[in-house]
Amino acid sequence: MAMNEEDLRIISMDNIIKSFRYWPRIIRLLWNTDWKKLIAIMSLNLLQGISPVIILILTKDLINSITYSWTKGFNVILRAFILLAVFTIISQLIGLALSYIESLFKVLLTNRINRLIMEKSVSLSLKDFENSDVQDALKLAQNEAGHRPYQIMQQMMSLISGIVTLISAASMLIIFRWWMAFILLIIPFTSFYSFLRIGQLDFLIQYNRIPKMRKAWYYSFLMTNDKNFKEVKLYQLGKYLVKCYNNLFRGFYKEDRSIAKKRLKAGIVFQLINMVVNVTMMLVVIRAAFVREIEIGTVVAFTQAITMTQSNSQSLISGILSLCQHNLFLKQLFIFLDLKVNKCHKVNRDITRIETIEFKNVSFKYPDNSKYALHNVSFKIKSGETMAIVGRNGSGKTTLMKLLTQLYDDFEGDIFINGVSIRSFDQEDLRNHMAVVFQDFVQYELSMRLNIGFGNVNRIYHSDELLDAVRSAGIDSLVEELPKGLDTQIGRLFEHGCQLSGGQWQRVAIARAFMRKADVYILDEPSSMLDPESELQVFEKFRELINKNIGIFISHRYTSIKYADHILLLDEGKVIEHGKHNELMKNNGMYSYLYNMQLAAYSSNDKEDEVYGMVSGNR
């Protein structure tokens, strides 16, 4: 696999060593998860580390006592046997207790990390969230969150118990032949570099794979999500999408196989070296027994000590290696958790009510987009007024609302709230005063209560307020018909869910906005899925609700906006016309052209006028 400079930098030795600097954080994370369980796990691991050598010594005593039973009597054998049996049982119990506590700890740890990731995700700005690098980091963090920190902990623990076993087993051998212990400890280090390299490569493959993995996830999402199902079925995209998914998977498999092969080859070489060393040392021990230097029980103890030292020093090395690899992955988790949350507000003024909104020469470019989505936009609106924003697709209408709601805050010019720059207010506080229905509103596959109550989470269980919002959105008869009223599950994803139509979902989203006692109500294409009658009701309610508040709506239906106090016509991010309907019609500009064109497109102009005359009460 060819590596570029960036790849080499990521997996350089220096970087791996640096990644150990996250250990204090990992330990803090483990400690904060459940320190009592952590201490218990550490203590049991230590005991587990010592127990093999104790068992070995007790076995040696038992065999030697059998050899000399004729001089010492059966009681000696019995005592040695009971000791061995009791300790074996204790060590088994230690193992069981350890796996019990570990299994609980693992669940707690995974949950803690997932929570951290979720909390971080929602704290990000929309700009960061839409960034594909951030999405990659998020995916990597999510992928690794479940198991890496726990593996690190397990690895650390088995290192502790491995070191204890190794020291005690090697000490037995040092007494016999010091050089045997030395060789056994040294040999695994010879494999260190090869396995480190393979581990680095493995990380690199996983790291570079993230964008493709997200794509694979997306293919599978397209095929398994109910919202896409109809279209996938209708256009018979299933086979094509499965093929795309498979192609990606085949690529992953090839890479994984090449790493597995490298590991296998290195494993065979080092296993052979180990076997030769092992056999040679066994011969030395057997020969010592043959010349009566050691007793038969000691032969058993030494041969086991050789195997133990060898396997422990080997697993010590592979433990260190996988720690390096886990570190590289975990670093990505911390990189995500450390992503800076953009907070440019220094002065946090309190806001009691939004009375006026003024855009002054506001221009804005999306990140990675050289073209201005908004250019020198200026307007002012005050309480009790409604403003309609119209314009072609992509003219910047939604972007305008994204700036007002501070989903993006790095715009040029300024937005004034009650005459004070929007940058002086806390974003959360400001949003508390606004209710928005975006074009791509969320369809929460939850109960009707939550779908509406999410507009004001503190009032979720105030059914009277929820029902008010339901009435305002004109879905009272729909809610009445639901089997459990407000507490009916809606959507198709979960059990007993009642599916709604597109327009009904939209009205639920509108009820959600009405649920909020806001000073500014923003509806982005509120009528896109509504039939004319529903649209009429919604607009009527909207105008009622606005009363002394500010109402902004974006629409493509010119006929439905003509009673707005301000009409803003945008084109390519610029305000090209601004005024009341009559004024704009008199101007004979783009607005009047578009209005007339749309009116002509309706099969019955009279009917249309009749319908919208009702909205204004001018019939």
Ligand SMILES: Nc1ncnc2c1ncn2[C@@H]1O[C@H](COP(=O)(O)OP(=O)(O)OP(=O)(O)O)[C@@H](O)[C@H]1O
């Ligand atoms: N998240 C984004 N990142 C980059 N560019 C974007 C993003 N969202 C919108 N744009 C671009 O900004 C411009 C304005 O988009 P916006 O969504 O504000 O248009 P709109 O007037 O609301 O359109 P529509 O009527 O289709 O809803 C478009 O050219 C669009 O491609």
